[in-house]
Amino acid sequence: MNNLLRRTIFPSYNNTLKLCRSFANVGVPKEKIDTLIKNNKVVVFMKGVPDAPRCGFSNAVVQIMRMHAVPYDSHDVLSDENLRQGIKDYSNWPTIPQVFINGEFVGGCDIMLQMHQSGELIEELKKVGIKSALLTAAEQSKEEKK
Amino acid sequence: MSIALRSGISNFCRNMCSMSGVVENTIRSKLVSTLEAKHLDVINESYMHNVPKGAETHFKVVVVSDKFDGLTLIKRHRLVNDILKEELQTGVHALSIVAKTPKQWEESDKIVESSPNCKGGFGK
Numbered sequence: 001m002n003n004l005l006r007r008t009i010f011p012s013y014n015n016t017l018k019l020c021r022s023f024a025n026v027g028v029p030k031e032k033i034d035t036l037i038k039n040n041k042v043v044v045f046m047k048g049v050p051d052a053p054r055c056g057f058s059n060a061v062v063q064i065m066r067m068h069a070v071p072y073d074s075h076d077v078l079s080d081e082n083l084r085q086g087i088k089d090y091s092n093w094p095t096i097p098q099v100f101i102n103g104e105f106v107g108g109c110d111i112m113l114q115m116h117q118s119g120e121l122i123e124e125l126k127k128v129g130i131k132s133a134l135l136t137a138a139e140q141s142k143e144e145k146k
Numbered sequence: 147m148s149i150a151l152r153s154g155i156s157n158f159c160r161n162m163c164s165m166s167g168v169v170e171n172t173i174r175s176k177l178v179s180t181l182e183a184k185h186l187d188v189i190n191e192s193y194m195h196n197v198p199k200g201a202e203t204h205f206k207v208v209v210v211s212d213k214f215d216g217l218t219l220i221k222r223h224r225l226v227n228d229i230l231k232e233e234l235q236t237g238v239h240a241l242s243i244v245a246k247t248p249k250q251w252e253e254s255d256k257i258v259e260s261s262p263n264c265k266g267g268f269g270k
Contacts, residue, residue: 048265056262057240094227094234095241109262110243111219 027086037100041128042072045087046097050074057109058097064116069133070125102128169202169233177209180229184248185210187258191242195264206242208258210251219245 048054077084091105115121122132187208192201214222222245
């Protein structure tokens with residue numbers, strides 16, 4: 001009886017357990033994210049797309065990128081549950097959006113906002129060869145004053 | 147006027163939550179004990195989102211601590227995320243962080259802006 005129980009119930013229990021675990025944690029492989037974040041100098045993982053962000057925090061990052069006229073890749077985590085979990089695991093960061101510059105995790109919305117306000121973002125972009133539109137505008141107005 | 151209104155709303159929320167916010171209280175006590183915060187605001191911003199009334203899903207924390215001294219912004223955020231790891235895994239969906247050293251806090255205007263408006267991504 002005991003054996004029968006074990007054979008009939010436990011295997012399915014184990015399978016269910018495995019199934020749950022795979023749903024919870026599987027994410028996308030690290031290698032795939034490695035490729036994604038190296039595909040462009042700036043890569044943003046967000047909710048929705050730049051033309052229609054579906055979260056205020058993601059929208060804030062999009063607006064910052066727009067102000068600096070940064071070309072970037074974006075990935076919508078709402079359309080891919082595995083990516084949503086995978087990116088959190090990859091960068092060990094619990095929330096979306098996530099911004100990568102030169103393949104390195106830089107931060108989420110709060111950090112981007114602060115880097116934008118402090119001028120640090122202009123410097124970080126410069127390091128990877130992107131000239132911020134804000135910098136261009138500042139230079140132009142300086143020229144005009146001369 | 148709008149600042150007064152805003153702080154009025156967040157005070158209202160804070161008062162409401164102090165009556166019922168289990169998660170809010172946990173966040174508060176964890177940050178106080180681990181970071182020995184000199185100043186701490188835990189603001190439940192869930193009401194701004196598409197979640198049931200009284201939900202504790204979206205928070206903003208303002209933490210002022212000596213322990214942030216010498217740490218980069220990202221390390222400060224990681225520290226706070228780590229302390230609140232359990233909450234983030236069990237229901238807290240958004241956590242906005244302002245992490246300053248006492249010196250930075252004194253030099254700042256001490257006005258914390260409210261988080262951006264919801265765009266409806268949660269609850270999808």
